[in-house]
Amino acid sequence: MSVKSAKDAARAAGGRNAAEPRRTDSAARIAALEPASIRNIALIGHSGAGKTLLIEALLAANGMITRKGSIAEGTTVGDSDPAAVHQQRSVTLSLVPLMLDDTKVNLLDTPGYPDFIGEMRAGLRAADAALFVVSAVDGIDATTTALWAECAHRRLPRAVVITRLDHPRADYDGALAECRKAFGDGVLPLYVPVGSGGERTGLLGLLSGTVTDYSAGESPATRDAPADDAAEAADARGELIEGIIAESEDETLMDRYLSGEDIDTGVLIQDLETAVARGSFHPVIPTSAVTGLGTSELLDMLVRAFPPPTEADVPEATDLEGLHGRSLGCDPSGPLAAEVVRTSNDPFLGRICLVRVFSGTLREDSPVHVGGHGLADRGHQDHDTDERVTHLYSPLGATLRPVPYCVAGDLCALAKLGSAETGDTISSRDDPLMLATWEMPEPLLPVAVEADSRSDEDALARSLGKIAAGDPTMRVERNQETHQLVLWCMGEAHADVVMDRLREQGVKLHAVDVVTPLRETFAGPATGHGRHVKQSGGHGQYAVCDIEVEPLDRGGGFEFVDKTVGGVIPGTFIPSVEKGVRSQMEKGVSAGFPVVDVRVRLVGGKAHSVDSSDAAFQAAGALALREAAAAGRIQLLEPVSAVSITVADEHVGPVMSDLSGRRGRLTGTTSSGGGLTDISAEVPDQELLRYAVELRALTAGTGRFSRSYLRHDPVPSGFSPT
Numbered sequence: 001m002s003v004k005s006a007k008d009a010a011r012a013a014g015g016r017n018a019a020e021p022r023r024t025d026s027a028a029r030i031a032a033l034e035p036a037s038i039r040n041i042a043l044i045g046h047s048g049a050g051k052t053l054l055i056e057a058l059l060a061a062n063g064m065i066t067r068k069g070s071i072a073e074g075t076t077v078g079d080s081d082p083a084a085v086h087q088q089r090s091v092t093l094s095l096v097p098l099m100l101d102d103t104k105v106n107l108l109d110t111p112g113y114p115d116f117i118g119e120m121r122a123g124l125r126a127a128d129a130a131l132f133v134v135s136a137v138d139g140i141d142a143t144t145t146a147l148w149a150e151c152a153h154r155r156l157p158r159a160v161v162i163t164r165l166d167h168p169r170a171d172y173d174g175a176l177a178e179c180r181k182a183f184g185d186g187v188l189p190l191y192v193p194v195g196s197g198g199e200r201t202g203l204l205g206l207l208s209g210t211v212t213d214y215s216a217g218e219s220p221a222t223r224d225a226p227a228d229d230a231a232e233a234a235d236a237r238g239e240l241i242e243g244i245i246a247e248s249e250d251e252t253l254m255d256r257y258l259s260g261e262d263i264d265t266g267v268l269i270q271d272l273e274t275a276v277a278r279g280s281f282h283p284v285i286p287t288s289a290v291t292g293l294g295t296s297e298l299l300d301m302l303v304r305a306f307p308p309p310t311e312a313d314v315p316e317a318t319d320l321e322g323l324h325g326r327s328l329g330c331d332p333s334g335p336l337a338a339e340v341v342r343t344s345n346d347p348f349l350g351r352i353c354l355v356r357v358f359s360g361t362l363r364e365d366s367p368v369h370v371g372g373h374g375l376a377d378r379g380h381q382d383h384d385t386d387e388r389v390t391h392l393y394s395p396l397g398a399t400l401r402p403v404p405y406c407v408a409g410d411l412c413a414l415a416k417l418g419s420a421e422t423g424d425t426i427s428s429r430d431d432p433l434m435l436a437t438w439e440m441p442e443p444l445l446p447v448a449v450e451a452d453s454r455s456d457e458d459a460l461a462r463s464l465g466k467i468a469a470g471d472p473t474m475r476v477e478r479n480q481e482t483h484q485l486v487l488w489c490m491g492e493a494h495a496d497v498v499m500d501r502l503r504e505q506g507v508k509l510h511a512v513d514v515v516t517p518l519r520e521t522f523a524g525p526a527t528g529h530g531r532h533v534k535q536s537g538g539h540g541q542y543a544v545c546d547i548e549v550e551p552l553d554r555g556g557g558f559e560f561v562d563k564t565v566g567g568v569i570p571g572t573f574i575p576s577v578e579k580g581v582r583s584q585m586e587k588g589v590s591a592g593f594p595v596v597d598v599r600v601r602l603v604g605g606k607a608h609s610v611d612s613s614d615a616a617f618q619a620a621g622a623l624a625l626r627e628a629a630a631a632g633r634i635q636l637l638e639p640v641s642a643v644s645i646t647v648a649d650e651h652v653g654p655v656m657s658d659l660s661g662r663r664g665r666l667t668g669t670t671s672s673g674g675g676l677t678d679i680s681a682e683v684p685d686q687e688l689l690r691y692a693v694e695l696r697a698l699t700a701g702t703g704r705f706s707r708s709y710l711r712h713d714p715v716p717s718g719f720s721p722t
C-alpha cells in the first residue's frame with residue numbers, strides 16, 4: 001500500500017501506466033464537500049457476474065484510468081488484494097470512489113462468493129443503494145434473489161445492470177425476463193441494446209429516443225434512433241412509460257396518459273428518479289465491461305436517480321452502556337458517529353480501517369473514542385479506547401490518497417488506529433456513542449491448524465489476533481479437550497484466504513484433521529487393582545489400592561468414595577489415590593479422551609510404613625483405573641449438537657435424507673413462510689465437520705444452519721468416529 005497524490009494514484013492504480021486523469025482530483029476534490037453530493041452504492045451479484053470488471057469499465061469511462069485491468073492478470077483496481085488475485089475473484093469489500101463533476105460516487109465492490117458474505121453485508125451497511133449486477137451469460141442464482149428480497153425489506157433503492165453483453169453466449173432478453181420474474185414488476189429497462197450482425201454496439205434510450213453508439217469505445221457518440229429500431233422498441237417504451245406513471249406521485253398523470261396526452265419526457269424522468277430513490281422502481285441498464293457499452297448511461301443514472309446519504313436512515317446510536325437511544329441525522333456538524341466496516345493489515349502502514357461516517361465530520365489529527373461491544377462470542381472482547389486520528393485517506397484500490405476530512409455520508413480509510421476492529425464505532429471523546437453492529441454471519445466450518453515449529457507458535461498467535469480483529473466471520477477456538485487450535489471459517493475459500501494472510505505475515509503453518517472432542521466412560525461396573533511397588537535400591541515406593549468403578553448417568557461427572565476400613569490405607573494417602581484416578585481420567589483409558597460420568601469406590605489397599613508416599617499412591621490410583629478399564633468395557637461418547645436448518649421448501653426432501661445419512665435425529669419441521677422451512681435435528685458433531693460446505697451444495701447455496709452443543713451420546717457400536 002502506498003500513499004500518493006491523486007494523480008499518482010490514478011497512474012498507479014492496478015500498476016498501469018495511466019495518463020493524467022481527465023478530471024481534477026485535488027485532495028479537496030476526492031473528499032466530498034457535503035453529504036448532498038455523495039452517492040454510496042454497493043454492487044451485489046453472484047460470483048463471476050462481472051461486478052469488479054464493470055467498476056473497471058466505469059473508471060475508464062470516467063477517465064480515472066486509461067487502460068482497463070484484467071481479472072486474469074490481477075490488475076483491476078477493485079481486486080488489488082493478493083488473495084483476490086490468487087483466487088481470481090473478490091474476497092473482500094473494496095471501495096472505489098469516482099468523481100463525477102461535483103458528485104462523489106463511492107462504489108462498494110462486494111464479493112459474490114458465499115464464503116465472503118460477511119464482506120458483502122458490510123458493503124450493504126456502508127451503502128445507501130444497491131446495484132444488482134446480473135450476467136447476461138449466467139442469469140440469476142437463488143442467493144441473489146434472496147438478497148434482493150432483503151434489500152426490498154430495507155426499502156433500499158435498487159437498480160439492475162445486465163452485463164457481459166459482448167459475450168458470444170449472452171442472452172439479454174432471457175436475463176431480463178429472469179430479472180423481472182425474480183425481482184418483480186418494478187424492474188423495467190430504460191434502454192434497448194441495438195447493433196448489427198448480433199453485435200451490441202449501442203443503446204437506444206426508451207425515453208430520449210436517441211442511440212448512444214459505443215463502436216468507438218468508451219467515448220460514445222449520440223444520434224437519433226433509426227426508424228426501424230425506434231419502431232421495434234415502441235412496446236418497451238410504452239411499458240416503461242406506464243411503469244413510471246404507475247409509480248408517479250401525480251395521480252392525474254395516468255388518466256392524462258390513457259386519454260392520449262403526450263407526457264413530457266422531463267416529467268417522466270423526474271418521476272422515474274423519484275421512484276428509484278424511493279425504492280419502488282428499478283431501472284435496468286444493459287452493459288458490457290469489455291466494450292464499455294452502457295457505462296455512460298450507468299454513471300448518469302447512479303448520480304441522478306440514486307439518493308444522497310441525507311435521504312437514508314442513520315443506524316440508531318446509544319451511549320456506551322447501550323442505553324439512551326439517540327437518533328442522528330446525516331449532518332456534518334452533528335455528533336461524530338462513524339463505523340469501521342472493514343479492517344486490513346498493511347505491512348508498512350499497519351492496521352487500515354475502512355470507515356463510513358454516518359454523522360459529524362472526521363478530521364485529521366482529531367481525538368476520537370473507539371469502541372466495540374457485543375462481539376465477544378466472536379473473540380472480539382468489548383473495548384473502549386481513546387485514540388487520535390492522524391491521517392485520513394481516500395482509497396483507490398491499493399493506493400491511499402490523503403484527504404483532510406470526511407463528512408457525514410462519506411467513506412474514508414484510517415491508518416494506525418491501534419485498537420479499531422471491524423464493527424467498531426468511532427465517535428467524539430466528549431460524546432462517545434455506540435452504533436449496534438450489522439448482522440454478521442456465523443462461521444461454521446472448522447479448520448484445525450498447527451504451526452510448523454515451536455518458534456512459529458508465537459507468530460501464529462500474534463498474527464491470528466490481527467486477522468481476527470478485522471474479520472468477524474472468523475472465530476478462533478483453542479479447544480480445551482483436544483488442545484487443537486481451530487479456526488472457524490465461512491467455507492474453504494475463506495479458510496484459504498485466512499491461511500494465505502497468515503503465511504503473508506511470515507507464519508509457517510499447516511492444516512490438520514479436526515479432532516472431535518470425544519469422551520470415555522465405563523459401560524458397566526468393573527474392578528481394578530493398582531499395585532505400585534518398587535523396592536530395588538535406595539528409597540522404595542510402595543502403594544496398593546483396589547477400586548470399584550461404576551457408570552453414572554450422563555452429566556453425572558465424577559464421584560470418589562472412600563470405602564476402606566481398618567486404615568489399610570492411611571488417611572493422608574486417600575486424596576493421593578483420588579488425584580491419581582483423576583489424572584488418569586484426564587488422559588483417558590482407551591482412546592486418549594477424558595473419562596467422564598463414573599463413580600470410583602476405594603475398597604481396599606496396602607501401605608508400607610517407610611516406602612509409601614503421595615506419589616506412589618497417585619501412581620497406584622492411576623494404575624487401578626487402567627486395570628479396571630482393561631477388565632471392563634469402555635464406551636466412547638461423542639458430542640451431539642442441536643441443529644436448526646432453514647431451507648427453501650423444494651430442498652426439504654434432500655436435506656432430510658442427507659440428515660439421516662449423518663445419523664441425525666429429526667426433532668421438528670415447521671414452515672416459516674415465504675417458501676422456507678425450518679428443520680431441527682440432533683446431529684453428532686463428527687457428522688457436521690463439513691456441513692457448512694455440504695448444505696450449500698445441497699441447496700444451491702441458499703440453505704442456512706446454526707448449531708449449539710447439546711450433550712455427549714454413546715458412539716454406536718461398530719462405528720469408529722475418528
Ligand SMILES: Nc1nc2c(ncn2[C@@H]2O[C@H](COP(=O)(O)OP(=O)(O)OP(=O)(O)O)[C@@H](O)[C@H]2O)c(=O)[nH]1
Nearest residue numbers: 047048049050051052053089090111112164288289
Ligand atoms: N466478455 C465479458 N467478460 C466479462 C465481462 N465482465 C466480466 N467478465 C469476465 O467475467 C469474469 C468475472 O468477472 P468479475 O468482474 O471478476 O466478476 P465479479 O462479479 O466481480 O465476481 P466476484 O468478485 O467473485 O463476486 C472475469 O473473467 C471477467 O473477465 C464483460 O462485460 N464481458
Ligand SMILES: [Mg+2]
Nearest residue numbers: 051052089090
Ligand atoms: Mg469481484
